[in-house]
Amino acid sequence: GCGGPQLASAVGSRGAGSGRLGGSDAGFRRSQGARQRGVRHTRPRHRPGEAHPSLASCSGVCSPRRRRLAAGPVRRRHRRAEGAALDHPAAGRLPHPAGAIIAGLSEIRQDAVSGHWVIVAPERARRPHAFANAAEKPRRAEPCPFCPGREFETPPEVMALRDSGRANEPGWRLRVVPNKFPALKRNPEQELAPESPWRREGVGAHEVVIEAAEHDLTWSEFPIPKLAELLGAIRSRMTALARDRGVESVFYFKNHGDAAGATLEHPHSQLLALPMVPALVAAELDGAHRYHANTDQCYFCELAGREGAGGVRLILDGGPVVALAPYAARAPFEVWLLPKRHQARLEAAGEVEMEALARVLRAVLRKLDRALGEPAFNLLLHEAPARSGALVYYHWHFELIPRLARLAGFEWGTNMFINPVAPEEAARRLRETSAD
Ligand SMILES: [Zn+2]
Ligand SMILES: [Zn+2]
Ligand SMILES: [Zn+2]
Incomplete structure (x- = not known):
């Protein structure tokens, strides 16, 4: 996952040295970046509160093409390699858990295709x-x-x-x-x-x-x-x-x-x-x-x-x-x-x-x-x-x-x-x- 320019601008606006990155905040920007590349959803790889693992490696090394894509008018592409279903670990299978909803508990569900x-x-x-x-x-x-x-x-x-x-x-x-x-x-x-x-x-x-x-x-x-x-x-x-x-x-x-x-x-x-x-x-x-x-x-x-x-x-x-x-x-x-x-x-x-x-x-x-x-x-x-x-x-x-x-x-x-x-x-x- 790569935050792209959004990450850079948000970090900049926060001021130097505050260091409060990671957790759900980084998760939000990662998903924003992912959307701009045409990926509907990325697998969560960290839990809230933990540092975002790819943050250090991605903040400065976005490819120029990727940066252009994220900053310019977004071109929606439907390449299979970046499609939502293949992003899921069990590729080729419906990602829907079989369990019924637990009494008294709400669940937030995302449609795997429309998002x-x-x-x-x-x-x-x-x-x-x-x-x-x-x-x-x-x-x-x-x-x-x-x-x-x-x-x-x-x-x-x-x-x-x-x-x-x-x-x-x-x-x-x-x-x-x-x-x-x-x-x-x-x-x-x-x-x-x-x-x-x-x-x-x-x-x-x-x-x-x-x-x-x-x-x-x-x-x-x-x-x-x-x-x-x-x-x-x-x-x-x-x-x-x-x-x-x-x-x-x-x-x-x-x-x-x-x-x-x-x-x-x-x-x-x-x-x-x-x-x-x-x-x-x-x-x-x-x-x-x-x-x-x-x-x-x-x-x-x-x-x-x-x-x-x-x-x-x-x-x-x-x-x-x-x-x-x-x-x-x-x-x-x-x-x-x-x-x-x-x-x-x-x-x-x-x-x-x-x-x-x-x-x-x-x-x-x-x-x-x-x-x-x-x-x-x-x-x-x-x-x-x-x-x-x-x-x-x-x-x-x-x-x-x-x-x-x-x-x-x-x-x-x-x-x-x-x-x-x-x-x-x-x-x-x-x-x-x-x-x-
Ligand atoms: Zn304004
Ligand atoms: Zn509005
Ligand atoms: Zn009343």
């Missing part, structure tokens, strides 16, 4: 109405398990902001609790035998942020200081989870409304600490690295600076944070929010960004409410992987997707999207809609 990851989490099926048709799902009235006075219905809190009361008692403004039906666990009781490179132990974390004591308050109605405080709490949980053993990335998301997959209406969002970098984030990292290699610029800095300064896709210039319609928006009225200052991870954001983000986010949500009739939405955060240092080419951003249409066969089968509203038209309508 997509799946968290197989039987625990999640125990949720009430886990498989109910959305239309038949009964609406849970107050008080719900997230309401004050029902703290005993959730696992004990890992963080809270409170005006009064003791831990796991009323008096809080915000609580963070482990998910009662987790997709991943921090410390599973049993360890999964590493019998296949296409399978990982479901180690990580799954937390719920209960964003307000009020059962039916929406983000459009949050006071700005409350929303800024919430974003600060998300930042501190992301920072803490990223330091956990075996965690390679932390993913934050909010589902609002039935059509977006929310099963409770009490305002809440979720954090997943993952033992890998999800494919979509890995693809963005690849693309952003390529852009930086070709232009010496961070794509997102340029985007925020140029399109944020005015233009057809600007929705709102909020000073340190801008809201834009992305050029290749996948869904009607998709919105990206990002800081103008270069910051690879939310951890790097200061109070200035948190306050501006709260203002821009609430204004955009109010515009969407008004223009589209309070749509369901998914909000998600992309940031650089855990322990990746201050990457110069990746930049945190929120993606906000109003759920106006359901994903169907075409999207499932191609990962392509048909967007009936041009991003420029969506931006114009949102610019012209009041946020008062």
Whole structure:
């Protein structure tokens, strides 16, 4: 395995002499390098915490051709010699372990051909109405398990902001609790035998942020200081989870409304600490690295600076944070929010960004409410992987997707999207809609 130029730039940005290489960090960059050579997956040859064995030999000796391939536009080749199946020790055989899933334990599986990851989490099926048709799902009235006075219905809190009361008692403004039906666990009781490179132990974390004591308050109605405080709490949980053993990335998301997959209406969002970098984030990292290699610029800095300064896709210039319609928006009225200052991870954001983000986010949500009739939405955060240092080419951003249409066969089968509203038209309508 060879980290290529990505390794060099990440080492450079970390500063000389810190020497914190190896473990999952090196593993991430190795897999990035591998992807750029057209290899979907490499066999893990070291365990987290150990030095990456080939690091010393590969950081300076990449062949010029390999370096060109990694830095320039990637040419996808399908040479058998580098194909995924032949990379596996038992070449010519399906790499799927025969064992059934162990009760109570999640597994992370990777498709050997497409490379997509799946968290197989039987625990999640125990949720009430886990498989109910959305239309038949009964609406849970107050008080719900997230309401004050029902703290005993959730696992004990890992963080809270409170005006009064003791831990796991009323008096809080915000609580963070482990998910009662987790997709991943921090410390599973049993360890999964590493019998296949296409399978990982479901180690990580799954937390719920209960964003307000009020059962039916929406983000459009949050006071700005409350929303800024919430974003600060998300930042501190992301920072803490990223330091956990075996965690390679932390993913934050909010589902609002039935059509977006929310099963409770009490305002809440979720954090997943993952033992890998999800494919979509890995693809963005690849693309952003390529852009930086070709232009010496961070794509997102340029985007925020140029399109944020005015233009057809600007929705709102909020000073340190801008809201834009992305050029290749996948869904009607998709919105990206990002800081103008270069910051690879939310951890790097200061109070200035948190306050501006709260203002821009609430204004955009109010515009969407008004223009589209309070749509369901998914909000998600992309940031650089855990322990990746201050990457110069990746930049945190929120993606906000109003759920106006359901994903169907075409999207499932191609990962392509048909967007009936041009991003420029969506931006114009949102610019012209009041946020008062
Ligand atoms: Zn509630
Ligand atoms: Zn940037
Ligand atoms: Zn993104």
